[in-house]
Amino acid sequence: DLPDAPEPWELAAEADLLTAEIVLPLPTPTTFHYLVPDALRDLIRPGQRVKVPFGRGDQLKVGFVVAVGSPPPAARRLKSIDALIDREPLIAGDMLELTKWISERYLGSWGQVLDSVIPAGVKKQAGTREIRCFQLAEGALEKAASLKLPARQRAVLEVLQEADGPVPVDQLEAAAQCGTSPIHALRDKKLIVPVRQRRSTMTEEYTPAARTADLILNPDQQTALDAILEPLQAPRHETILLHGVTGSGKTEIYIRAIREVVSYGRQAIVLVPEISLTPQTIRRFGSRFSSLAVLHSHLSDAERHWHWQRIASGEVEVVIGARSAVFAPTPHLGIIVLDEEHETTFKQNATPRYHAREVARERARRAGVPLVLGSATPTLESFDRAQRGLDRLIEMPNRVEQRPLPPVVIVDTRNDALVPRGHSIGRALKHSIERSINEGGQVILFLNLRGYSPVLWCLKCNEGVKCPDCDISLTWHRDRGKLLCHSCDFEMPPPERCPSCGQPGQKYLGAGTQKLEQEVRSKFPDARIVRMDSDAMRKPGSHDEALERFRKGEIDILLGTQMIAKGLDFPNVTLVGVIDADSMLHQPDLRAAERTFQLIAQVAGRTGRGEKAGRVIVQTMSPDDAVIQLAAEHDYLGFAKRELAQRREHHAPPATNLARVIVRGPREDLVRAEIRKIVETLKETAKGRGDDLRILGPAPAPILRLKKLFRYHCQLSAPTIEQILEWWRAAEARFSLPDEVELTIDVDPLDL
Numbered sequence: 177d178l179p180d181a182p183e184p185w186e187l188a189a190e191a192d193l194l195t196a197e198i199v200l201p202l203p204t205p206t207t208f209h210y211l212v213p214d215a216l217r218d219l220i221r222p223g224q225r226v227k228v229p230f231g232r233g234d235q236l237k238v239g240f241v242v243a244v245g246s247p248p249p250a251a252r253r254l255k256s257i258d259a260l261i262d263r264e265p266l267i268a269g270d271m272l273e274l275t276k277w278i279s280e281r282y283l284g285s286w287g288q289v290l291d292s293v294i295p296a297g298v299k300k301q302a303g304t305r306e307i308r309c310f311q312l313a314e315g316a317l318e319k320a321a322s323l324k325l326p327a328r329q330r331a332v333l334e335v336l337q338e339a340d341g342p343v344p345v346d347q348l349e350a351a352a353q354c355g356t357s358p359i360h361a362l363r364d365k366k367l368i369v370p371v372r373q374r375r376s377t378m379t380e381e382y383t384p385a386a387r388t389a390d391l392i393l394n395p396d397q398q399t400a401l402d403a404i405l406e407p408l409q410a411p412r413h414e415t416i417l418l419h420g421v422t423g424s425g426k427t428e429i430y431i432r433a434i435r436e437v438v439s440y441g442r443q444a445i446v447l448v449p450e451i452s453l454t455p456q457t458i459r460r461f462g463s464r465f466s467s468l469a470v471l472h473s474h475l476s477d478a479e480r481h482w483h484w485q486r487i488a489s490g491e492v493e494v495v496i497g498a499r500s501a502v503f504a505p506t507p508h509l510g511i512i513v514l515d516e517e518h519e520t521t522f523k524q525n526a527t528p529r530y531h532a533r534e535v536a537r538e539r540a541r542r543a544g545v546p547l548v549l550g551s552a553t554p555t556l557e558s559f560d561r562a563q564r565g566l567d568r569l570i571e572m573p574n575r576v577e578q579r580p581l582p583p584v585v586i587v588d589t590r591n592d593a594l595v596p597r598g599h600s601i602g603r604a605l606k607h608s609i610e611r612s613i614n615e616g617g618q619v620i621l622f623l624n625l626r627g628y629s630p631v632l633w634c635l636k637c638n639e640g641v642k643c644p645d646c647d648i649s650l651t652w653h654r655d656r657g658k659l660l661c662h663s664c665d666f667e668m669p670p671p672e673r674c675p676s677c678g679q680p681g682q683k684y685l686g687a688g689t690q691k692l693e694q695e696v697r698s699k700f701p702d703a704r705i706v707r708m709d710s711d712a713m714r715k716p717g718s719h720d721e722a723l724e725r726f727r728k729g730e731i732d733i734l735l736g737t738q739m740i741a742k743g744l745d746f747p748n749v750t751l752v753g754v755i756d757a758d759s760m761l762h763q764p765d766l767r768a769a770e771r772t773f774q775l776i777a778q779v780a781g782r783t784g785r786g787e788k789a790g791r792v793i794v795q796t797m798s799p800d801d802a803v804i805q806l807a808a809e810h811d812y813l814g815f816a817k818r819e820l821a822q823r824r825e826h827h828a829p830p831a832t833n834l835a836r837v838i839v840r841g842p843r844e845d846l847v848r849a850e851i852r853k854i855v856e857t858l859k860e861t862a863k864g865r866g867d868d869l870r871i872l873g874p875a876p877a878p879i880l881r882l883k884k885l886f887r888y889h890c891q892l893s894a895p896t897i898e899q900i901l902e903w904w905r906a907a908e909a910r911f912s913l914p915d916e917v918e919l920t921i922d923v924d925p926l927d928l
């Protein structure tokens with residue numbers, strides 16, 4: 177018998193072939209090993225994309241190289257990489273490691289994390305084109321010295337020697353003052369070689385804002401700045417929680433700390449909620465730094481790619497952006513600032529379900545640089561960490577220039593007859609609005625509900641008209657003449673009769689911002705009014721434009737949803753009205769109290785920021801609620817103490833760590849059966865892992881049906897996050913789900 181032909185891996189080991197470890201954007205925790213063909217040996221590097229044959233049909237898939245040269249695992253048949261996609265790595269080594277950490281911390285796939293972290297414009301190299309260049313061949317100058325060359329050819333060589341790298345053909349011709357023939361002659365003599373290079377077609381459009389001088393910091397600000405600068409000088413990592421009331425001058429401190437970082441030639445990342453990326457913020461940073469990259473969601477692929485490259489080249493001093501800017505490819509990171517730390521938009525609620533604060537913490541830790549978290553109403557997670565000494569806590573209890581925090585008046589809407597019935601603005605609020613406007617001030621009214629009426633109610637069967645695909649009442653949008661689902665964008669004209677009982681006589685109940693706008697217009701016919709919500713601000717730029725008009729004093733009353741509650745700094749606002757403080761209070765959410773406190777404190781923060789005093793009116797049906805009262809007294813510490821005790825009692829964060837498991841599918845019986853099996857497996861896996869692993873549920877999700885899918889969930893809790901992760905990994909291997917159901921795990925869940 178002839179011996180079998182050697183298997184590829186035997187050859188690989190023998191011939192010292194190179195292998196690469198690849199991750200694919202698939203929901204799998206596995207990495208895959210491939211042989212690197214000879215042609216790619218010198219080109220392949222971690223962070224590049226490759227095409228690899230995958231699965232039974234050897235279908236070509238795009239994957240990311242995460243390591244090169246690792247030995248092939250024995251006894252496994254290795255396939256070869258088919259092609260290399262990127263000439264340069266798309267992501268640097270430290271960021272590759274960070275994405276791996278995210279995949280472990282949030283139980284996602286490394287390939288999926290990488291795929292979502294690298295912007296599409298970077299993958300496509302949007303906004304660039306290939307340019308023909310020439311560079312000196314190896315040993316060209318020595319060779320040229322012994323040749324008799326015409327002056328024009330010498331000129332070309334001199335330009336290339338000077339440039340010390342590839343020069344585009346047109347630039348070469350201009351610099352050497354020649355045509356193409358000397359260049360071709362040199363190429364034929366093999367003294368110069370053609371290369372192709374990608375260059376951006378974008379040009380700088382950014383006009384630096386007018387420079388402004390530094391403010392003189394007050395003693396509180398100086399103390400805070402010193403504390404931030406201390407780890408910078410070491411340098412070492414530290415997380416600093418800057419708990420400063422609204423208007424205490426936090427932004428000024430960030431700017432000064434970043435100035436210090438930039439003076440050492442390092443870069444800063446500033447993370448803000450998308451909604452705070454207003455011209456006001458940009459102008460404020462733009463007037464203090466010479467090079468800025470602003471990453472917002474309206475960037476084109478080409479713009480995003482251009483910024484990415486400017487940041488990666490080290491040229492950008494400060495990157496300002498929403499959540500995903502935590503992945504900005506700064507080569508010399510010196511500090512990360514995360515402002516409005518309490519904002520829920522820092523958590524991504526699609527795969528990968530990371531929290532930008534935790535990613536920032538890990539990135540800063542690995543880079544050995546400080547992380548500054550700022551908020552007037554820190555999350556209890558962050559406050560608790562700081563109180564326990566894990567992070568540094570800096571308190572700024574006063575506004576700058578001894579400006580007082582505004583008095584907050586609680587109005588009981590059950591007594592303050594809202595005349596006539598069905599109106600949203602009570603007597604007290606109405607009088608206050610009149611007074612503010614008469615005195616030349618501006619007013620902000622907050623109502624966290626867009627549309628005209630949240631429900632079309634049938635008086636016969638006592639039910640609202642629901643979305644056919646979701647368990648949600650449809651909202652009446654009078655301006656469009658349609659009922660809309662705020663979850664899936666389903667829309668329909670209002671039915672003449674109740675869809676369930678067929679009777680006429682339905683009524684619109686409740687008020688959203690559109691109805692509020694109508695009421696305000698009729699009560700204050702002379703006032704200049706603007707409504708700000710995602711319906712009214714659909715056009716890109718309209719949000720900025722409205723804020724600019726408000727700043728210039730061209731608007732008297734600004735009313736809207738949370739769009740107006742965040743970070744705005746307008747000195748002339750003398751009244752803030754909260755139409756319905758109860759809207760969040762009674763949600764089935766463990767953070768309902770926290771959200772309500774934050775909301776009142778943040779909207780109150782929009783007034784009394786200038787020379788004029790401000791005041792706040794909070795309308796509520798729960799005037800005796802402790803949370804609303806503590807918010808009215810600006811008593812964050814009192815609130816935190818009370819709420820932390822309650823969380824501890826209920827085994828809720830930050831006393832424990834949570835993960836939420838959601839099973840979705842078109843058939844309710846199947847979904848229910850699968851979640852039961854999953855819970856059983858989890859319970860079995862928990863055995864022997866300690867008594868403090870808890871599981872809550874299974875139960876139908878608060879909104880059972882969403883976008884045609886039924887949803888059931890359960891919740892895991894444990895004292896440490898590591899316990900949850902290990903528990904889940906052990907159990908996960910034993911699940912086998914039918915194709916019709918989809919399983920999601922959300923580590924540190926924030927929403928329902």
Ligand code: ADP
Pocket residue numbers: 391392393394397420421422423424425426427428429576577745785
């Ligand atoms: P925060 O970010 O805490 O809400 P800001 O930094 O926006 O506070 O400051 C509030 C207002 O006070 C801004 O208009 C700012 O220009 C001003 N301000 C901040 N620090 C000082 C200071 N040291 N002296 C005078 N005004 C200041």
Ligand code: ZN
Pocket residue numbers: 643644645646648661662663664665666883
């Ligand atoms: Zn729907």
